[in-house]
Amino acid sequence: MNTAAFTMFLGIVFVTLIITYYASKRTKNASEFYTAGGGLTGWQNGLAIAGDYMSAASFLGIAGAVALTGFDGFFYSIGFLVAYLVVLYLVAEPLRNLGKYTFADMIAARFDAKKVRGFAAMNTVTISIFYMIAQLVGAGALIKLLLGLEYTTSVLIVGILMTVYVIFGGMHATSWVQIIKAVLLMGGTFLISIVVFAKFNFSITEMFEQMKTATPLKEAFLNPGVKYKDGIDTLSLNLGLVLGTAGLPHILVRFFTVKDAKTARSSVVYATWIIGIFYVMTIFLGFGAAAFVGTNDIVAANAAGNMAAPLLAQALGGNMLFAFISAVAFATILAVVAGLVLTAASAFAHDFYNEILKKGKATEKQQVSMARYAAIGVSLVSIVLALGAQTLNVAFLVSLAFAVAASANLPVIIYTIYWKRFNTTGAIWAMVVGLISAIGLVIISPNVFSPEVGKAIFVGNPIFPYTTPGIISIPLGFIAGYLGSIFSSQKADAKKYDEVLVKSNLGIGQQ
Amino acid sequence: MEAKKITVNHESDYTAIVQSTSFQTLLSEKKKFIIPITIFFFCFYFALPIMTSFSTVLNNKFIGSITWAWVFAFLQFVMTWGLCMLYSRKAAKFDDLAQKVINEGSRG
Numbered sequence: 001m002n003t004a005a006f007t008m009f010l011g012i013v014f015v016t017l018i019i020t021y022y023a024s025k026r027t028k029n030a031s032e033f034y035t036a037g038g039g040l041t042g043w044q045n046g047l048a049i050a051g052d053y054m055s056a057a058s059f060l061g062i063a064g065a066v067a068l069t070g071f072d073g074f075f076y077s078i079g080f081l082v083a084y085l086v087v088l089y090l091v092a093e094p095l096r097n098l099g100k101y102t103f104a105d106m107i108a109a110r111f112d113a114k115k116v117r118g119f120a121a122m123n124t125v126t127i128s129i130f131y132m133i134a135q136l137v138g139a140g141a142l143i144k145l146l147l148g149l150e151y152t153t154s155v156l157i158v159g160i161l162m163t164v165y166v167i168f169g170g171m172h173a174t175s176w177v178q179i180i181k182a183v184l185l186m187g188g189t190f191l192i193s194i195v196v197f198a199k200f201n202f203s204i205t206e207m208f209e210q211m212k213t214a215t216p217l218k219e220a221f222l223n224p225g226v227k228y229k230d231g232i233d234t235l236s237l238n239l240g241l242v243l244g245t246a247g248l249p250h251i252l253v254r255f256f257t258v259k260d261a262k263t264a265r266s267s268v269v270y271a272t273w274i275i276g277i278f279y280v281m282t283i284f285l286g287f288g289a290a291a292f293v294g295t296n297d298i299v300a301a302n303a304a305g306n307m308a309a310p311l312l313a314q315a316l317g318g319n320m321l322f323a324f325i326s327a328v329a330f331a332t333i334l335a336v337v338a339g340l341v342l343t344a345a346s347a348f349a350h351d352f353y354n355e356i357l358k359k360g361k362a363t364e365k366q367q368v369s370m371a372r373y374a375a376i377g378v379s380l381v382s383i384v385l386a387l388g389a390q391t392l393n394v395a396f397l398v399s400l401a402f403a404v405a406a407s408a409n410l411p412v413i414i415y416t417i418y419w420k421r422f423n424t425t426g427a428i429w430a431m432v433v434g435l436i437s438a439i440g441l442v443i444i445s446p447n448v449f450s451p452e453v454g455k456a457i458f459v460g461n462p463i464f465p466y467t468t469p470g471i472i473s474i475p476l477g478f479i480a481g482y483l484g485s486i487f488s489s490q491k492a493d494a495k496k497y498d499e500v501l502v503k504s505n506l507g508i509g510q511q
Numbered sequence: 512m513e514a515k516k517i518t519v520n521h522e523s524d525y526t527a528i529v530q531s532t533s534f535q536t537l538l539s540e541k542k543k544f545i546i547p548i549t550i551f552f553f554c555f556y557f558a559l560p561i562m563t564s565f566s567t568v569l570n571n572k573f574i575g576s577i578t579w580a581w582v583f584a585f586l587q588f589v590m591t592w593g594l595c596m597l598y599s600r601k602a603a604k605f606d607d608l609a610q611k612v613i614n615e616g617s618r619g
Contacts, residue, residue, distance in 0.1 A: 050587050071580055075560070080588045085591055088598055089549055204577035208611045224563035224580055232566030238560045242553075265602055272595045278590050498609050499525040505537060506528075506609050 023169030046270020051178030064305020076119020079241025121351035134397035136386035196288035240470030244402030247409030408434035429484030434477030442470035
């Protein structure tokens with residue numbers, strides 16, 4: 001076992017538990033639990049969004065992908081960032097003005113039907129659990145490599161910590177764990193980037209010149225097409241990346257933790273700067289790992305390249321830097337899974353329990369205790385699923401969550417805010433068709449079926465040729481919402497849409 | 512913001528606000544800004560994967576070993592930050608227009 005890494009891991013656990021302790025004193029009612037009372041400032045929430053978003057898949061996955069596939073790995077960084085323009089221009093402010101605690105609140109602000117809220121909550125839970133399995137599988141593999149603990153033990157440690165943060169500290173604890181993680185991650189990444197850049201004599205041209213010969217790919221490393229050889233598949237991936245963020249429930253709930261649309265806006269601006277700078281630095285992480293660790297060693301540690309960043313830290317700064325970067329990766333995972341548990345638990349406790357079952361009349365105490373039970377339930381289910389999913393590719397699960405979010409949530413969000421004729425039937429069609437088509441296409445895709453033994457879950461020929469479903473399932477979600485509205489006998493409620501227009505644009509009449 | 516405290520009680524109030532000139536101005540100003548920019552950034556974004564997938568023109572050198580693909584990729588970052596700041600500036604104007612609608616509402 002690596003003593004330095006172990007000590008720093010304990011340090012992270014200690015600090016986060018102290019945060020949780022203080023947060024627990026402030027978590028007295030439903031609003032504190034779900035949204036930290038809506039009291040975060042713009043820059044706090046900006047950091048928290050960054051901390052919520054930059055997952056292990058971004059940090060470890062993209063560093064590895066750039067190190068092993070060069071330019072193609074960088075596609076993720078670009079898509080993950082440009083996605084914030086969709087959030088800022090189309091979604092953030094209306095969402096803040098229409099919703100209260102959950103994504104389903106916003107849809108319910110227009111359609112006061114239990115079915116609509118139910119489907120929206122179900123999508124939230126489905127997407128969050130997919131995303132969580134990805135993070136937990138990554139966490140298990142990472143801790144196993146770093147500390148030598150068994151996969152099962154590792155998943156259980158992360159699982160217990162995330163549950164503790166959420167049930168005791170709610171959104172207060174979750175937000176501050178995310179803020180601290182964002183600072184640590186930016187600091188660690190910046191440090192490595194500077195050292196890498198120094199090794200290339202602070203010259204971009206020299207860096208590219210050297211990368212031409214540094215990897216077995218030679219010059220191809222710097223050109224697109226190493227990994228994504230099929231144009232349609234590349235477009236499908238990019239579509240999912242750029243549209244997925246605005247439909248991810250755990251990102252959307254972060255906009256309810258600020259007091260108004262103006263603050264929601266400024267938090268996206270802060271987040272976009274932070275996330276953008278981070279993704280630029282993934283070039284240095286990836287190039288550095290390829291040049292100073294080497295393809296063979298990266299692949300030997302983990303075939304998908306997930307160990308590229310920690311190995312680079314070791315190559316550059318020895319055991320201490322390795323321990324630090326590993327601890328940062330650990331904090332990264334904790335912050336993201338805590339946000340996911342909270343989001344899924346809110347959907348259960350607020351949408352299913354309070355709004356649907358209790359017709360919005362549960363007491364504050366009932367709501368908070370139900371949210372705590374839900375957090376435990378969500379954690380248990382995710383841990384069990386993650387234990388069974390050890391061999392699944394993490395990046396695949398994350399891109400699946402993005403594609404499902406873009407297909408099942410984004411169409412209903414856009415139509416709810418901007419389309420007058422949208423109605424209940426359209427909303428349900430959009431959510432159901434988006435969800436089923438995205439998941440269905442993945443089940444028949446090359447990720448699940450491969451003619452080569454051991455390459456995917458089943459041996460066989462995939463019916464759907466592309467690795468991500470976005471290019472088909474996202475348009476299907478939009479078309480279903482359109483057709484459902486057009487062909488339904490029900491008339492759109494023009495008065496209700498006026499109310500939505502006024503609330504979403506002026507921020508008045510909120511609860 | 513004091514004016515935020517006004518409450519709208521009847522459905523007809525919402526319709527009246529929507530039909531007011533100041534609210535329609537706000538909506539059309541927003542549309543004029545948001546729709547073209549959104550179309551622009553989608554086109555700019557998808558131009559990269561389309562060009563890298565269906566042509567090799569971006570594999571040409573820009574300076575030294577840096578190809579145009581990397582330059583275009585970096586421009587995506589510049590575009591995102593730029594449009595982010597542009598939105599903040601524009602949104603401050605929308606806030607003023609929204610405030611005008613709210614003030615009219617509380618007076619009437």
